[in-house]
Amino acid sequence: MERTKAVVCGATGMVGQVYVAMLSDHPWFELVGVAASERSAGRRYGDAARWYIPGEIPDVARSMTVLPCTADAVTATGATLVFSALPSDVAGPMEHSLADAGMAVVADTASHRMDADVPLIVPEVNADHLAALSVQRAGGRKGFIVTGPNCSTAALILSLKPLQAAFGIRRVIVVTMQALSGAGYAGVPSMAIVDNLIPFIRNEEEKIARETQKMLGSWSDGSFQPADIPVSASCNRVAVLEGHTESVLVELDRFASPEEVEQVLRDFQGEPQRLHLPTAPEHPVIVRAEPDRPQPRLDRLAGEPARARGMTAVAGRIRRDPAFVTGIKYTVLSHNTIRGAAGNAILTAELLAAKGLL
Numbered sequence: 622m623e624r625t626k627a628v629v630c631g632a633t634g635m636v637g638q639v640y641v642a643m644l645s646d647h648p649w650f651e652l653v654g655v656a657a658s659e660r661s662a663g664r665r666y667g668d669a670a671r672w673y674i675p676g677e678i679p680d681v682a683r684s685m686t687v688l689p690c691t692a693d694a695v696t697a698t699g700a701t702l703v704f705s706a707l708p709s710d711v712a713g714p715m716e717h718s719l720a721d722a723g724m725a726v727v728a729d730t731a732s733h734r735m736d737a738d739v740p741l742i743v744p745e746v747n748a749d750h751l752a753a754l755s756v757q758r759a760g761g762r763k764g765f766i767v768t769g770p771n772c773s774t775a776a777l778i779l780s781l782k783p784l785q786a787a788f789g790i791r792r793v794i795v796v797t798m799q800a801l802s803g804a805g806y807a808g809v810p811s812m813a814i815v816d817n818l819i820p821f822i823r824n825e826e827e828k829i830a831r832e833t834q835k836m837l838g839s840w841s842d843g844s845f846q847p848a849d850i851p852v853s854a855s856c857n858r859v860a861v862l863e864g865h866t867e868s869v870l871v872e873l874d875r876f877a878s879p880e881e882v883e884q885v886l887r888d889f890q891g892e893p894q895r896l897h898l899p900t901a902p903e904h905p906v907i908v909r910a911e912p913d914r915p916q917p918r919l920d921r922l923a924g925e926p927a928r929a930r931g932m933t934a935v936a937g938r939i940r941r942d943p944a945f946v947t948g949i950k951y952t953v954l955s956h957n958t959i960r961g962a963a964g965n966a967i968l969t970a971e972l973l974a975a976k977g978l979l
């Protein structure tokens with residue numbers, strides 16, 4: 622099978638580097654270009670990227686000349702697929718122009734997540750929302766835009782979806798402890814975070830609420846119907862490099878024991894598992910039995926087979942909540958730059974390919 626040619630926009634950044642690593646030997650996608658800001662354009666990728674992932678820069682990318690993130694430069698590579706890891710404040714118009722030029726754009730950025738015709742996808746959770754692409758095409762766009770959620774929403778939604786399906790959900794209260802890489806390389810100065818935590822992440826609480834509602838909602842009659850589930854989030858930045866940990870309280874529609882909840886999480890499977898997509902983890906959620914797990918250092922790279930490392934959300938400490946008759950509390954963790962960004966987007970692109978949409 623001929624591989625689909627792909628370009629990464631924002632390829633020098635925290636998320637962009639994860640794309641480059643994950644695409645360097647991908648069976649379905651061929652990395653043919655790396656693009657970044659004008660500061661990096663024209664330079665060798667190996668010089669422009671301050672590589673932070675353990676191991677060497679993949680050979681396929683090291684000598685590439687960094688492109689500007691323009692439709693002309695990207696189309697000249699022969700690519701038809703673009704992964705966008707641009708800063709949200711510049712991504713909006715760039716992603717539009719790439720889609721208008723005929724590209725399939727799969728974005729980690731917030732710019733188009735809540736657009737009325739843009740699917741916000743975690744493939745195990747709401748693959749059916751891809752139906753919205755027909756509305757984008759009907760609007761005359763040659764390509765399309767698909768987005769993935771904010772990195773904290775990714776872990777949360779993987780645990781909520783099976784609970785919603787099995788028991789129904791009345792409300793969600795979540796407290797996040799988010800890793801430094803979630804803010805980008807230069808995001809949080811060391812003097813601000815060492816021996817400290819920061820109980821504020823701008824716009825994050827609002828994003829978690831509205832993205833969760835969109836993803837747990839439905840696509841019907843040509844529009845998204847968000848789930849009527851109040852979501853209260855409190856977000857904290859902590860001195861962890863990778864992996865967002867979340868304390869979750871869910872009020873279910875009906876009573877379920879911790880054992881039932883655990884079983885439902887363990888049994889959860891989605892389209893990627895049914896379709897055997899290359900980056901699909903065998904289990905989207907695993908449950909740890911130890912009283913002090915999950916922990917970021919130990920659990921962030923969970924996921925089998927090897928290509929799906931970092932794609933599994935790890936839950937633990939499932940217990941009843943004394944404040945709500947049907948309340949369940951647990952901790953859930955996932956890797957923010959893999960499941961929360963590049964890995965989720967690559968899995969989404971695999972889903973698009975498997976459905977003949979690329």
Ligand code: NAP
Pocket residue numbers: 630631632633634635636637656657658659660661662690705706707708709711729730731770771772802803804805806807957958961962
């Ligand atoms: P980052 O480390 O700051 O990287 C930003 C990338 O965008 C770099 O490649 C940078 O290129 C490029 N860039 C900056 N300004 C540009 C411009 N005007 N035109 C073209 N390219 C430009 O950020 P990140 O953490 O990787 O995040 C990237 C995006 O993913 C953001 O929208 C973020 O919200 C989202 N996201 C991040 C995470 C996470 O865990 N980090 C998770 C989910 C979603 P230069 O090197 O040339 O400056």
